[in-house]
Amino acid sequence: MLELPFDKIVDKIVADSKLSKAEVIGLIEKKKDELQGLVSDEGAAFIVANEKGISFIPSKSEDFTQIQDIAGGLKSVNLVGRIITTYPIREFESKGRKGAVASFLIGDASGVVRVVIWNELTRLISEKKISIGDTIKILNAYSRINNDLVEVHLSNRSRLSLNPEGVSVPELGAFPQSNGSASNQGGGEVVLGTITYVFPQVRFFDVCGECNRGFKEGACTTHGVVAPKKSMVVSVNLDTGLLVYRCIFFGDVAASLFASSVDKLFADFESDSSLQVHMDSLRKAVMGRIVRASGRIQTNSYTNTEEIVVRSLDLHPNPVEIGLALAREVAA
Template identity: 30%
Template sequence: MLKLPLADIKVKIQEKAGISDEELTSKINEKLDALSGLVSEEGAAHIIANELGVKLFEETFSGKLQIKNVLAGMRNVELVGKVAQIYDVREFQTERGQGKIATCVLADETGQIRVALWNSQAEKINEVKEGDMVKVKSAYSKDNNGKVEIHLNDNSTFVVNPDGVESIQVQTGITRKKLNELTEQDQDVEILATIVQIFDPKFFEVCPECGKRAREKEGVFVCPAHNSVRPDYGYVMNLFVDDGTHNLRVVLWRNQVQQSLGKSHEELVGMKDNPAAFEGVKTDLLGRIVKIQGRTNKNEAFDRLEFVANRVVLDPDPSAEIAKLDAELKSVKSADGEEKAVVEKEELSVKEKVVEKETIASKEAASTDSKEEELVVNPVEKSKAEAATSLKEEVVKEPVLESAADIAKEKNEAVPEAEAVLEKDKKKPEDDLALDEELVNLDDLESVND
């Protein structure tokens, strides 16, 4: 059965049905109430999608898939990706016989996905290297602890650098972080630290067919998928590492325990009932430098951040680590150099503006000095200039005299104006009353207009 995360279901419904997140959430809650808890939230969302005529899976069955569109439960999966990581081939034993599995990580423009090659396909992992392009056909997908994986069986194909497939630019590889830089959301990260404490491994029974936990019932061990089984053993080991910035608990499961201890599965199972045999192994590991790839996990019970390993490398190559540090240092210096160049350019621009202003001021001062020098050199011209300036000042200060004709004219014009004022004062009382009536009428008119 295909499995689509609830968040993706809701996004598809909102895009195709044109409804808001609040409206969709309300519809889902109403459906949950109507069915009295008989379906999950994802199931209710599927029902809503069907009622609204939204097809959730039509985009994912059209030829080659992008990694982001691979869903758990698909068959005949075809995709192309660049090899981002390669892991060692691992052998295992079951009641049916011996088997092999190899894993790698493929990436494209949309994401990354783990690919598992079983039995006859496992040897093909030796033909690839990181950065190669790979085409996968006739594979199937499944869910593994909440993550989708691609699996290849004997009927699948795994082609390295196929014809007609061009290399793509993707973010490949692992991000190296210091312990104090890790967050709860970190996936596919790498740490380099020193082992400072080791705990004894814990053993538990598992199904030899599927690897799931087998529990004892009435004297026999039962697997949820294969019923009564003769159990094999899985194991988990914890250790503490420190890189100078912080210390952190690291969780190692079966494969990673084998990698870190350099022991086979049979050797480790043989130590299960002999804890004293493990003391020498712990002593050998303490103080050694280890490179671990994996992801972070929040341990809710103890409210702490832990690191879950998927690959362990003891005593990594010093020359490779030095080369990586040199590359990081050059990158930092390059970034610092670019920033310094920008600052120097800005400072140079400011200096140029200052010099330009000083040059203009200098030219203006030089022009003034030149004019003064010309007056000193030619005393006649200087004398003329001083005389002209003095004359202008006298003209401005000297009062303007009016002629007798102008004075007489002003007197004659003033007489009629005075007479008009006197005539106005002689108005009759009736005229004042009429004027008041006119003002009243005007006020009435204005009030009407208002």
């Protein structure tokens, strides 16, 4: 099934039909009324597009799709781009058979997408046959949605060629500018990754109501005896595709991970007769999310491993902006 955000469907109809956005929205609402609410906004929009003769699938086998226009669910995707970065190979076993998977990030003038390769094709990375900056042409791939992001996957019938003649792709440093950044900000580390594990221990404690620092012997070392307020700490594993970081969240940043506040979470934990059930529910809601965390790296004196103390958290990162920023950083 073709998967495309509602706004992109509307923009495509506006561009190809010459109707105004308001007119297109009106047609979609009318179609939903005709079908008595039995279709989603996206479904009604696709019906309107079809009635207008608008296709979201390239009509010719050699037509190339711009990265920003790739939707999930396409069975034949042709694209060209420049390799921004590669990720390590991961081996796995499924139903008694061993396999391998790897991926790399490519960009064109419109955006960035992750390309996933399987088994024999992973030799492209293990044997270093592809390099950052190479131009790549991909034919007959397919697309899917993974963690709310579009990915391009290569199958046995897919074909690719490196640095083909007659293909024009912007140099790494010439990708479109954006407001995002994947580099260090304010001296801190910025990482984009998937939350793969939430540690079960969530601890609440008192801090100074004036400066948020911890109490020592019942008082703040700066403000003395003041009214305390609650804070909290929670840790997660964040998988960037290259490394897995342990990230530690404190206070409001920790609470924002669960789309809540410290006071509400503390009250819930205090009143919940089954604390473990409540925590399991929160962990389930968080695991698998893609986030961008910014903070400082420190070495855990107990485990002697690096961890990130997170100062700010973006729960809805823009992967295109981050990918383009990474491309410019690589080219610098």
